Structures are given as structure tokens and as C-alpha cells.
Amino acid sequence: MSQTIIALAINGIVFGLIVALIALGLSIIFGLLDIINLSHGDFFMVGTVIAYTTLATLGHFWPALLIAPLIGFALGALIQFSIIQRIKNNAALSIVATFGLSMIIQEVVRMTFGAAPKRIMPPISGTFGMFGIEYEWYRIFAAIASIIAIGSFFIFLKSTKLGVWMRAVRHDRDTATTMGIPTQQIYLFTFGIGFAMAAIGGVIAAPITTVDFRTGVDILPFCFMAVIIGGLGNLPGTVAAAVLLAFLEGVISGFATPTIARIFSLVLMSSVLLIRPQGLFKGLTK
Amino acid sequence: MSARMPYLGLLLVLVLAPWIIPIIGDSFWLSVLTEIIIWSCFAASINFLFGYVGLLSFGQALFFGFGMYGVALGISAFQLSFWPAFFLGPFSATVMALITGIFAVRLTWHYFAIITVVFSLIFYFLALTLKSVTGGDDGINFSMPDLFNLLGYKLSLTNTTTQYLFTLSVVVLCFWLIKVVMASAYGRSLIAIRDNDVRASLIGINVYRLRLSAFVIAGFLAGVSGSLFALFGRYASASYMFYHVSGEGVVWAIVGGVGTLLGPAIGTGIFILIREIVSTHWQHHALIVGAFAICIVIFAPEGIVGLWKKLRHRPRS
Amino acid sequence: MKPFLRIEHLSKSFGGVKAVNDLSLSLFPNRINAIIGPNGAGKTTLFNLITGFIKPDSGKIFFDDVELTHLPIHAISLMGIKRTLQIKSVFNSMTVYENLWITLSAQQGNLNPFKPIARYPDIQNRVEEVIEQLDLGRFQNTPAGALSYGDVALLEIGMAIITKPKMILFDEPVCGMSPAETEKVVSKITALAAQTHIVIIEHDMDVVFKMADEIAVLAFGTKLASGTPQEIGSNQQVKEVYFGTDEVDT
Numbered sequence: 001m002s003q004t005i006i007a008l009a010i011n012g013i014v015f016g017l018i019v020a021l022i023a024l025g026l027s028i029i030f031g032l033l034d035i036i037n038l039s040h041g042d043f044f045m046v047g048t049v050i051a052y053t054t055l056a057t058l059g060h061f062w063p064a065l066l067i068a069p070l071i072g073f074a075l076g077a078l079i080q081f082s083i084i085q086r087i088k089n090n091a092a093l094s095i096v097a098t099f100g101l102s103m104i105i106q107e108v109v110r111m112t113f114g115a116a117p118k119r120i121m122p123p124i125s126g127t128f129g130m131f132g133i134e135y136e137w138y139r140i141f142a143a144i145a146s147i148i149a150i151g152s153f154f155i156f157l158k159s160t161k162l163g164v165w166m167r168a169v170r171h172d173r174d175t176a177t178t179m180g181i182p183t184q185q186i187y188l189f190t191f192g193i194g195f196a197m198a199a200i201g202g203v204i205a206a207p208i209t210t211v212d213f214r215t216g217v218d219i220l221p222f223c224f225m226a227v228i229i230g231g232l233g234n235l236p237g238t239v240a241a242a243v244l245l246a247f248l249e250g251v252i253s254g255f256a257t258p259t260i261a262r263i264f265s266l267v268l269m270s271s272v273l274l275i276r277p278q279g280l281f282k283g284l285t286k
Numbered sequence: 287m288s289a290r291m292p293y294l295g296l297l298l299v300l301v302l303a304p305w306i307i308p309i310i311g312d313s314f315w316l317s318v319l320t321e322i323i324i325w326s327c328f329a330a331s332i333n334f335l336f337g338y339v340g341l342l343s344f345g346q347a348l349f350f351g352f353g354m355y356g357v358a359l360g361i362s363a364f365q366l367s368f369w370p371a372f373f374l375g376p377f378s379a380t381v382m383a384l385i386t387g388i389f390a391v392r393l394t395w396h397y398f399a400i401i402t403v404v405f406s407l408i409f410y411f412l413a414l415t416l417k418s419v420t421g422g423d424d425g426i427n428f429s430m431p432d433l434f435n436l437l438g439y440k441l442s443l444t445n446t447t448t449q450y451l452f453t454l455s456v457v458v459l460c461f462w463l464i465k466v467v468m469a470s471a472y473g474r475s476l477i478a479i480r481d482n483d484v485r486a487s488l489i490g491i492n493v494y495r496l497r498l499s500a501f502v503i504a505g506f507l508a509g510v511s512g513s514l515f516a517l518f519g520r521y522a523s524a525s526y527m528f529y530h531v532s533g534e535g536v537v538w539a540i541v542g543g544v545g546t547l548l549g550p551a552i553g554t555g556i557f558i559l560i561r562e563i564v565s566t567h568w569q570h571h572a573l574i575v576g577a578f579a580i581c582i583v584i585f586a587p588e589g590i591v592g593l594w595k596k597l598r599h600r601p602r603s
Numbered sequence: 604m605k606p607f608l609r610i611e612h613l614s615k616s617f618g619g620v621k622a623v624n625d626l627s628l629s630l631f632p633n634r635i636n637a638i639i640g641p642n643g644a645g646k647t648t649l650f651n652l653i654t655g656f657i658k659p660d661s662g663k664i665f666f667d668d669v670e671l672t673h674l675p676i677h678a679i680s681l682m683g684i685k686r687t688l689q690i691k692s693v694f695n696s697m698t699v700y701e702n703l704w705i706t707l708s709a710q711q712g713n714l715n716p717f718k719p720i721a722r723y724p725d726i727q728n729r730v731e732e733v734i735e736q737l738d739l740g741r742f743q744n745t746p747a748g749a750l751s752y753g754d755v756a757l758l759e760i761g762m763a764i765i766t767k768p769k770m771i772l773f774d775e776p777v778c779g780m781s782p783a784e785t786e787k788v789v790s791k792i793t794a795l796a797a798q799t800h801i802v803i804i805e806h807d808m809d810v811v812f813k814m815a816d817e818i819a820v821l822a823f824g825t826k827l828a829s830g831t832p833q834e835i836g837s838n839q840q841v842k843e844v845y846f847g848t849d850e851v852d853t
Contacts, residue, residue: 038533086584092342092540093583099537100579107572221403221529228400259411266408273401274389469720471705471713474697478705481694488654488688489709489762490680496714 005254006131012250014139014208016243017146022201022219023226023238024153025194031170031233032190035084035094039102040223041216043072043195046105047202048211049113052120061123061207065145068203069196076195077188084191085184102216109213117212142204149200150239153193157235166190170233222246229272245269296548300454304447313446318562320450322555324514327457329538329550330464331507336536337545338468339500340480341394344532345402348386348409349505351527352379353512355413355420358522362428363419371431372513379509380502387501391494394483403529413524425523443517453514460507465547467503476500541582543589552590605668607632607770607800608653613662614824615648622648623659624824634816635796637803639835641845645824646804647689650772654686655679666770681710683769687759687776689804695748699739699758702747703730703765710766733765737791753784760791770800777810789814812836820844 026040047068054064079101087093122138129135157163168176169186177183209215226245230237245265253261299306300319307316328350335341356378360371386405393401413420420426432442443449467473478486479493487493516522534557542553560578564571586593606629615623623645630636638646651657653664655676664671671679694702707726734743737757742750747758756776763771776792777785785807793814795801805811811818812832819829822844828835835841 083580083584087587090587092336092544093587095533096537096540096579097583099533100576100583103572103576103579107570107576111570217530221407224400225404228396232396257415259415263408263411263415266404266411270389270401270404270408273393273397273404466719467716470716470718471708471720471723472716474701474705474720475709475714477697478694478709481696482692485688485692485694486709487676488680488686489706490677490712491709492675492677 004133005251007133007135008250008254009247010135010250011139012247013243014143014146015205015250016246017143017150017239018201018205019219019222019226019246020239020242021146021149021153021204022198023223023230023242024150024235025197025201026223027227027230027233027235027238028166028170028190029194030227032166033080033084033094033187034091035087035191036091036098037194038095038098038220039105039216040098040194040198041218041220042102042105042109043076043198043216044202044205044219045109045213045216046075047072047199048206048209048215049109049202049213050199051203051206052113052118052211055120061120064203064206065200068199072196072199073192076192079195080188080191085187106213106216113211113213115213117210119210120207122207136208138207142208145204146201149197149204153197154235162186162189225269229269297458300458301451304450315562316446316450318558320446320453320518322551322558323450323453323457324511324518325535325538325558326551326554327460327514328508328511329535329542329554330461331504331511332532332535333539333542333544333546333550334464334507335500335504336539337549338473338480339476339497340483341391341497341501342399342536343390343402343501343504344399344529344536345404345406346504346508346535347527347529347531348402348406349379349383349508350512350515350531351406351409351413351524352382353509353514354516354522354526355512356509357513357516358426358428359419361431362426366431368431372517375513375516376506376509379512380506383502383505383509384498387498387505391497391501403532406527406529406532410524410527410529413527420524421522423523423525425521425525427521430517430520449518453518456510456514460510461547461551464507468547472496472499537579541579541589543591543593546589546591549589549591556590604631604633606630607667608802609665609668610649610653611663611665613649613652613659613664615652615657615659621824623652626662626821626825628819628826628829630800630802630819631817632800633796635793635801635803635814637805637811637815637818638821639805639808639811639818640821640827643823644821646821647774648824649821650686650774650804653679653772654684681712683766684772685763685766685768685770686772687756687763687774689774689778691752691755691759693747693755693758693762696746698744698746699750699761700730700734700743702758703733703761706762707765729765733761736764737761753780756780756784756788760788764795764799768799770802771795773801773803773805775804775806777805777807785810 022040022044025043026037029035029037029040050068050071051061051064054067055061083097083101084094087097122136124138124141127134127136157167165176165181165186166189168179168181169183173183222245226242227238229245230239230241248268249261249265252264303319304316307313307319328346331346331349332343335343353375356375357371360366360374366374390398390401390405414422430442430444443452475486475491475496478491479496483493515526538553538557539550540553541556542551543549557575560575561571564574582590588596608630610626610628613623613626614621626645626649638649640646648657652659653671655671655674655678658673666682666684669682694705697705704720704726707729708723711726713723734740737760739757739761742754747755750758760776763773773792777788780788789810792801792803803815815832817829818832818835820827820835820841827844828838828841830838
């Protein structure tokens with residue numbers, strides 16, 4: 001029994017890392033553009049579909065890790081340019097616009113990919129012995145890939161010119177513009193990166209979840225919770241919150257049904273929101 | 287008096303609809319209109335909180351669900367007759383709104399929005415878990431007790447016209463209540479809180495208590511909507527408590543025009559009509575609906591009612 | 604004579620900075636009291652503490668011998684204590700008339716959701732009185748959000764006086780105003796002193812010395828000196844805290 005708990009706990013961490021990757025995209029879109037992106041879960045779903053399609057057409061899974069972020073970035077930039085830009089950072093309107101976008105994305109996928117859920121086999125098969133259980137190699141890969149993606153993102157933000165500009169715009173939009181930072185381009189870039197990150201998350205997750213046009217809907221609240229509980233604008237906090245919440249849910253699902261585990265983590269989230277609404281991790285970053 | 291004319295005109299058309307519609311089209315559209323009216327009340331509950339108090343709730347589906355299950359379980363599990371069941375629906379929704387509101391209203395803006403989602407998800411998953419009672423996503427069906435049964439003269443909601451007129455009366459009453467409340471000192475206090483909550487407490491308004499009361503009123507409205515829905519389909523399902531339902535309501539309210547009386551009805555009406563009209567010809571109506579939402583946001587950001595007001599006050603060239 | 608406002612050993616820190624430091628102060632009736640001091644002296648923090656925006660770390664505040672220290676903002680307001688804000692802030696979507704209306708209505712505690720607004724003639728009369736008094740008639744139907752800065756300040760004063768409060772705290776009432784507007788506001792406030800306890804925070808020394816009967820000087824969160832304008836004007840410590848060791852014009 002305890003071995004199942006360990007497996008579930010590790011599954012939780014793996015899942016949490018993937019969600020963290022997606023939630024980071026959501027966080028920067030919210031932080032820089034004041035956009036509440038209700039279609040962000042669908043960006044993830046598009047990633048899973050790209051993974052499936054790559055495997056089906058090219059016969060290999062790995063190219064998807066490159067194709068998805070590229071397509072994701074292009075789509076994100078396009079969406080920002082054609083739609084989001086005209087909303088001018090109005091949160092209420094962004095809800096309507098991204099809701100409409102979400103409907104369109106889901107329907108397009110349903111039309112082209114089909115309504116039936118599909119599965120793909122993990123590109124790395126086999127298990128290994130760990131803590132007395134047989135654990136899938138792929139999930140370890142998934143965790144490592146997520147960590148690398150998250151890490152690269154933070155390095156990018158900290159050390160590249162574009163990253164510094166993004167942080168400047170997030171910190172103080174008006175000052176950044178006066179300083180000569182091309183804010184319009186930064187918005188385009190941010191939305192593109194946000195989509196790309198969710199898409200990579202989708203590719204990584206595809207072998208361990210179902211590929212279905214509705215998977216975005218389930219993952220969206222989770223991402224929002226990670227962003228809020230981690231602390232609005234607190235990127236490392238978002239990562240920590242996502243992993244923590246998924247881990248807890250994983251552990252609890254060893255004792256009860258997944259639905260009850262979900263209820264438990266939701267109750268926990270409400271307590272955090274009520275007691276410490278600025279997030280659990282506010283003091284831990286600069 | 288002339289300001290009231292459009293409202294009365296609209297009301298007249300709506301009352302006569304059961305006889306007008308069969309003339310111009312299929313009587314199926316009467317059911318669609320009934321649905322629109324039911325969901326307008328739901329959108330109105332969201333608009334009440336967002337438009338007049340400045341609180342965006344993404345969890346009204348929770349109270350809709352309580353209204354829905356209050357009626358459904360009242361009839362199927364507790365063997366209640368029509369009126370007690372119809373009372374139980376909104377009543378349980380209102381109580382639930384009070385309980386959750388005590389906590390939720392302590393937060394504002396993003397945190398408030400998120401906690402309303404969290405609360406509604408908790409109860410959605412609880413409803414799924416208690417599948418034996420709620421029927422989970424598949425739901426439960428029940429048969430309709432008579433509305434009115436006196437000396438052999440029966441009125442039942444199984445009759446489409448009776449159902450329509452009953453639903454219309456209830457929802458018109460709700461909208462009228464909103465109008466009256468917002469024209470009172472209480473209503474103006476809510477707007478003060480929306481505009482500037484700091485100033486509001488500075489002039490002596492108990493912001494927390496007023497927000498809580500508004501939250502309860504909104505919960506009541508959503509509960510009424512849910513109860514009417516259950517009566518409409520003789521059906522209740524946990525899937526209507528999912529956050530997606532709340533999200534749709536938010537979109538309808540914003541597209542219709544936030545902070546206006548008829549905005550929620552217009553927004554709901556347009557979206558449901560588009561869905562129904564397009565889906566008879568093309569199965570991919572979601573594309574049209576989504577595109578429509580995006581167009582509104584770009585071309586009519588103050589909503590349809592807002593656009594209407596702007597066009598009416600356009601200076602003559 | 605008993606003080607109407609008594610502050611005893613009040614302290615408040617914000618993350619290590621002592622904004623108010625063991626401040627004790629008594630303000631007496633029948634005079635206009637001014638609180639002055641260099642930036643960061645703790646003046647607005649003091650107003651925030653009195654009106655309940657923030658709670659002190661230690662110390663007590665008494666108004667007419669009733670302790671205010673831990674009461675919520677709206678309760679303090681309902682006791683008859685009103686204030687204007689440093690950054691003028693009113694209800695932007697409402698007209699001037701409606702702003703004044705709701706202020707008086709809130710004080711009366713009107714919350715009946717079924718009684719229409721038109722059925723409060725006493726509020727209507729008082730609102731018209733204040734509009735007349737402050738010469739706001741021209742824009743009584745203009746949304747407050749469309750008013751000029753000076754007019755918003757005037758509206759705020761209207762909102763402060765309409766309930767005939769016991770005490771009004773004016774936080775920099777003439778900040779950003781033209782000389783003509785300043786003149787108008789100064790005379791209105793001076794006229795009020797007859798029926799209401801007035802406390803003013805102000806940076807404009809001309810205004811302070813013209814209006815105030817009693818001045819308290821704050822520096823570094825504590826009371827440096829208090830007295831008549833004469834006494835303060837010649838107080839060496841006060842001069843140092845404002846100007847180094849240069850002379851100050853009175």
C-alpha cells in the first residue's frame with residue numbers, strides 16, 4: 001500500500017512540474033498583459049495534439065518537442081496581434097475574448113483531430129525498480145524535461161536582454177516604455193512564449209494523459225490556482241505551488257478516490273486564499 | 287413615463303410570444319425562448335455582483351446547482367409537491383450563498399474570483415462523489431407534479447405554454463426586484479462600494495456586510511434560475527455545476543452590457559439564439575459563437591446595451 | 604477645557620520604519636488645529652490611525668473620551684468623524700449630487716432596498732443646501748470623474764460637511780489649488796470651525812499661519828512642539844527641522 005502511495009506521490013510531483021511549466025506561461029501573460037487567459041488550458045491541449053500528430057505522421061515523438069513550441073509561439077503571437085492587442089489590458093474583456101478563443105480552438109481541434117480521445121505510447125518504454133515499486137522511465141524523463149524547460153525559462157528571464165525587458169515591462173509598464181523598451185513587441189513575444197510553454201507541457205504530458213479536445217478544460221483551474229496560491233507575479237512561487245498541490249493530491253488519492261483528493265486540495269486552497277491571499281510563497285523571492 | 291415604454295413593449299411581446307411564435311415559425315422556438323429567459327436570470331445574478339458591486343464571481347454555477355437539485359431532490363427524494371419544491375430550490379441556494387459568502391466576500395478582485403471558482407469546484411466534485419444521490423454527470427430525472435390542481439382544473443408545467451408563462455413571470459419578477467433594489471439607497475450604496483470601496487467605508491458604509499448581502503441576493507437569483515431549469519427539463523445534473531457554466535454566464539453578462547438591467551438578458555439571448563440557429567444548419571456552431579464573442583470585445587467593448595446607448599446619443603451631424 | 608481628541612503613546616511601524624513613534628497629542632475645541640511637519644513626519648499616518656485605516660502597534664486614541672483605537676473604519680465614521688484624503692477620491696461614476704446624497708444617506712444608515720431614492724426629502728434638502736453653500740450648482744449633475752481637481756476637492760469638502768459631523772480631518776485641503784480656489788476653501792473651512800472640530804494637515808505655510816489657532820509640529824513620528832502660530836514661528840527647533848538652521852518667514 002505504501003508503495004502505491006510513493007508511486008502516486010511521485011506521479012504527483014511529475015504532474016506538478018508539467019503544470020508548473022504551463023502555469024508559468026499563464027502567469028507571464030497575466031503579469032505583463034493583464035490578461036486572464038481562459039484559453040490557456042487549450043494551448044496545453046494543442047500541444048498534446050501536436051505530439052500525437054507528429055508521432056502519427058513522422059513516426060517519431062521527439063520532433064514534437066521542437067515543433068510544438070515553434071507552432072505555439074507563432075500561434076500565440078498571431079492571437080496577440082489580431083485579438084488581444086485590441087483589448088488594451090482590460091481584464092473583463094479578456095475573459096470574454098479568451099473564452100471565445102477557447103471555444104474556437106476546441107472546435108477546430110474537434111473538427112480536425114476528431115472527438116474521440118486517443119492515446120500515444122511513451123517514447124521511452126520500460127520501468128525500473130525504485131523504492132520497491134516498478135516506475136516508468138518516461139515519467140522520470142517527463143520530470144527532467146519539465147525541469148529543464150522551467151530552468152531555461154528562468155535563465156532566459158534573468159540573463160537575456162529580452163528577458164530583462166520582459167521583467168521591466170511586468171514591473172512598470174509606463175517606465176519601461178519611456179525607457180525605450182518596445183512594449184508592443186514584448187507583448188507579442190510574451191503571449192507567444194506563454195503559448196509555447198503550454199504547448200511543450202502538452203507534448204511532455206501527451207504520453208501519460210489522453211489526447212482529447214477537452215483536456216484543456218480540466219487543467220485550467222489547476223493552473224490558475226498555482227498562479228494565485230504561488231502568489232500573483234511570483235514565478236518561482238507558481239512552480240512551488242503547482243508541485244506542492246499536485247504532490248498533495250497525489251498522496252491523498254492513495255487513500256481515497258481521485259475526486260476526493262481533488263476536493264481535499266481544493267479545500268486546502270480555499271484555506272490558503274482566506275488566510276494568506278497574497279500566496280504561500282510571498283516572502284521567499286525578491 | 288416614456289422611459290418605461292420600451293420595457294412595457296418588450297414585456298407585451300414576451301407575454302404574447304406563445305401565440306406569436308407558432309405563426310412565424312416552429313413552436314420549438316418557444317422552448318428556446320424559455321431557455322433564454324431561464325439563463326438570463328443566471329446572467330443577471332452575475333451582472334448584479336459584477337456590474338453593481340464590482341465583484342466578479344466565477345462560481346455562480348454553484349448556486350444554480352443548489353437551486354436545481356433543491357427542486358429535483360425535493361420532488362424525487364422528499365416527495366414534495368410543486369410549490370414546496372419550488373421554494374426549496376432558491377432557499378437552499380440562498381443559504382449556501384450566505385455560508386460561502388461569509389468567507390468569499392472577505393477577498394476582492396482576483397482572489398474573490400478564484401475562491402468562487404474553488405468553492406464551486408468543491409461542490410461540483412462533491413456532487414460527482416455523491417453519485418447515488420445526485421446522479422453525477424448523468425443526472426437524475428423526475429416527473430413533474432402539478433402546478434395547480436383545483437376542482438379538476440389542472441395547470442402543469444408539462445404544457446409548453448404554461449411553462450413558458452410561469453418562467454416568464456418568475457424571471458420578470460426577479461428583474462423587477464433588481465430594478466427596485468438598485469433604485470434604493472441600498473442599491474446606491476452598492477454602487478458606491480463598486481466605485482471606491484475605501485471612500486465607501488469612510489462615509490460609514492459597512493462594506494463587508496453590504497457585499498455579503500449582495501452576494502446572497504446574487505446567489506438567490508442563480509438559485510431561481512437553477513430551479514426553473516430543473517422544472518424545465520425535469521432533470522438535474524452535476525455537469526451544470528461545473529465552472530464552464532459560470533464562465534458562460536460571465537461572457538453573456540459582459541457581452542450584453544455590464545451594469546445594465548437588460549444587458550444580461552440580451553447577452554444570453556444572443557448567444558443562445560446563435561447557438562440554436564447555427565446548429566440547425568452546421569454542427570460547428572461553437573466557431574461562430576466564439577468568433578462573435580471576440581468581435582463584441584473588439585468592436586463593442588461596452589457591451590450591446592452600451593453600444594445601443596452610445597448610438598442613441600450620437601450627436602446629430 | 605477638555606480635549607476633544609486625545610492621542611496617547613501611539614506607535615506604528617511599517618517594516619522596521621517607525622512612522623509614528625510614541626506620539627502623544629491633545630487637541631482642544633473652539634480653535635482650528637493644524638498639524639504640520641516635514642515629509643515623512645507621520646502626519647497622514649496619524650490621520651490613517653485616527654480614522655481606522657490602520658491599527659496602531661501600541662497606544663490609544665480617544666475622541667470625546669470614547670476609544671477609537673480598534674474600531675473599524677465605518678464605525679469611526681458613523682461616530683461623526685469625517686476626513687478628506689490626500690489624493691482626492693470620490694465616487695467617479697456618480698454625479699456631484701449623488702455623491703453628496705449617498706454620503707448623507709450612509710450616515711443615516713439607510714439600507715431599505717425597497718424604498719426608492721426619491722422618497723428621502725430630508726436628504727434632498729440638505730444636499731441642495733450644501734450645493735448652495737459650496738457653489739457646486741453648476742456641475743451638480745456632472746459625474747465626479749469628469750470634474751477638475753479643484754472641483755473634486757470642493758466636492759470632498761461638501762461630503763465632509765454634509766452630515767454636520769463632530770470632527771473633520773482635512774488632509775492637505777488646498778494641495779494643487781489655484782490662489783483663488785485656495786482662498787475659497789480657506790474661508791469655507793474657517794466658517795466651519797464654529798460648529799465642528801477641525802484638524803488640518805497642511806504644507807502651505809501661508810495657509811497654516813493664516814487659518815490655524817493652534818499648531819502641532821510632527822517630526823520623525825513624534826510631537827516636536829505645539830503652540831500658537833506665533834510660538835511655532837519663532838521656535839528654533841521647528842526651524843531646524845524644516846530648514847536646517849536658516850530663518851523661516853512668518
